[in-house]
Amino acid sequence: MLKVFILGVALLGAVGCAKARAAGVPDGPPLSVPQPPERVLAPVEAPPVVAVAAPAPEPAPAPVPPPRTPPRPAPREAEQRPQPAPPAAPPADANRDLRPAAANSAAAERAVRDVLVRANRDLGRIDYGRLSTDGRAQYEQAKRFSQQAEQALKERNLVFAATLADKAATLAAELLGR
Numbered sequence: 001m002l003k004v005f006i007l008g009v010a011l012l013g014a015v016g017c018a019k020a021r022a023a024g025v026p027d028g029p030p031l032s033v034p035q036p037p038e039r040v041l042a043p044v045e046a047p048p049v050v051a052v053a054a055p056a057p058e059p060a061p062a063p064v065p066p067p068r069t070p071p072r073p074a075p076r077e078a079e080q081r082p083q084p085a086p087p088a089a090p091p092a093d094a095n096r097d098l099r100p101a102a103a104n105s106a107a108a109e110r111a112v113r114d115v116l117v118r119a120n121r122d123l124g125r126i127d128y129g130r131l132s133t134d135g136r137a138q139y140e141q142a143k144r145f146s147q148q149a150e151q152a153l154k155e156r157n158l159v160f161a162a163t164l165a166d167k168a169a170t171l172a173a174e175l176l177g178r
Helices: 002-018 102-124 133-154 160-178
Strands: none
Touching: 102 133, 102 160, 133 160
16 A cells, blocks of 8 residues: 555656646736936036236346355353264175174073983984874974074074974974874
8 A cells, every 4th residue: 555655656756747837928018127317417517717818927026145244152151061982884885694602602602502402302303104194294303493593693684593493392392192
C-alpha cells in the first residue's frame, strides 16, 4: 500500500511538471514609460554692467627726499654689554654622521651580542626534527633574524641589530617553551 501511495505521488509530480507552461498571452498592450516632466529654470539675473572709463594716468610726482632722522645718541657705558658671538654655521658639505658616542656604542654592541648569544644558545637546544611545519618556519625565521643582526652589527647599525636580535631571542624562547 505504501508503495502504491509513493508511486501515485511521484506520478502526480511528473504530470504537474509536464504542464509548466504559460497559459496564454498577457492581456493589454506593453507598458509605455511616460516622458519626464519639463524642468523650469528660473532666470539668473546678472548684475548690471557699468562701463567705467579708465582714469587718465596722473603725472609722476617729483621724487621727495627721505626725511632725515637725527642720529641716535651713543649708549652709555653701563648699558653696553658684550654680545655673544653668533654660533658658527657648519659647512654645507660637512659629513653629518649621527652616531652615538664610542663608549655608549660599545655598551650597546655588548648588549646586542649578549642577546644574540642567548638566542643562538636557545636555537641550539631545539630538536629541529621534532618541530611541526609552523615550528620549523619559526626556527628558520629566528635563524635569519640572528644572521641579519650579525650583519647589522658589522655595519655598525646598532638599533637595527638590537631589534633583530630581540626578535630572534623571542622566537627561540617561544620554540624552546613548546
